[in-house]
Amino acid sequence: MIIVLMGYMASGKTSIGKKLAKKLNYNFLDLDDYIEEKENLSVSDVFKEKGEIYFRKQEAYYLGCLLKSEKKTVLSVGGGTPCYSGNMNIILKAENVKSLYLKASLQTLANKLLRKRAKRPLIAHIDTIERMTEFVGKHLFERVQFYNQAEIKVSIDDKAKDDVVEDIILELF
Ligand SMILES: Nc1ncnc2c1ncn2[C@@H]1O[C@H](COP(=O)(O)OP(=O)(O)O)[C@@H](O)[C@H]1O
Ligand SMILES: O=C(O)C1=C[C@@H](OP(=O)(O)O)[C@@H](O)[C@H](O)C1
Numbered sequence: 695m696i697i698v699l700m701g702y703m704a705s706g707k708t709s710i711g712k713k714l715a716k717k718l719n720y721n722f723l724d725l726d727d728y729i730e731e732k733e734n735l736s737v738s739d740v741f742k743e744k745g746e747i748y749f750r751k752q753e754a755y756y757l758g759c760l761l762k763s764e765k766k767t768v769l770s771v772g773g774g775t776p777c778y779s780g781n782m783n784i785i786l787k788a789e790n791v792k793s794l795y796l797k798a799s800l801q802t803l804a805n806k807l808l809r810k811r812a813k814r815p816l817i818a819h820i821d822t823i824e825r826m827t828e829f830v831g832k833h834l835f836e837r838v839q840f841y842n843q844a845e846i847k848v849s850i851d852d853k854a855k856d857d858v859v860e861d862i863i864l865e866l867f
């Protein structure tokens with residue numbers, strides 16, 4: 695089985711995915727890490743040097759590669775992955791895949807992203823809480839229709855990472 699973690703930037707896909715994989719004794723894959731390794735560039739540099747459209751193309755291509763894994767795997771994708779190139783339908787139709795949305799309030803996300811924006815090219819330039827809240831509010835409104843198609847939804851608001859992992863396991867099994 696492949697468990698695909700999705701959700702907005704900084705909802706914890708990468709860090710919670712790692713912990714979940716460890717706890718379940720599953721393999722862990724992160725789509726952004728895989729892109730960085732294959733492209734030999736950081737995500738920020740792919741955006742800067744090749745542009746977002748190229749990034750989205752490669753993201754869809756590498757997602758297809760990783761969904762072929764036959765090992766028990768936790769796969770954390772990027773915040774935009776389900777929202778482009780028909781990726782959400784591909785995830786939903788793939789065999790042996792469980793999709794899971796790490797859901798967070800606008801306030802949680804804006805506060806976290808203000809601190810964790812440096813390596814996230816779409817928001818790196820936003821440096822006040824007011825502007826971050828406005829941007830994330832609009833962006834999330836466009837994206838939530840994709841995230842909401844996930845089979846399982848787990849809230850992360852006011853929870854420690856280990857508690858989110860416990861809640862995911864309760865929902866999965
Ligand atoms: N529940 C949580 N409580 C506190 N910090 C968290 C929680 N989930 C994630 N973080 C921290 O927030 C940051 C963004 O998390 P990350 O896993 O990179 O998110 P994503 O992959 O969804 O963008 C990281 O520094 C991570 O350690
Ligand atoms: O939301 C997005 O469009 C993006 C999210 C990032 O991943 P995280 O959600 O892990 O930050 C990364 O894929 C890229 O910066 C674009």
Ligand SMILES: [Mg+2]
Pocket residue numbers: 707708709726770771772
């Ligand atoms: Mg991530």
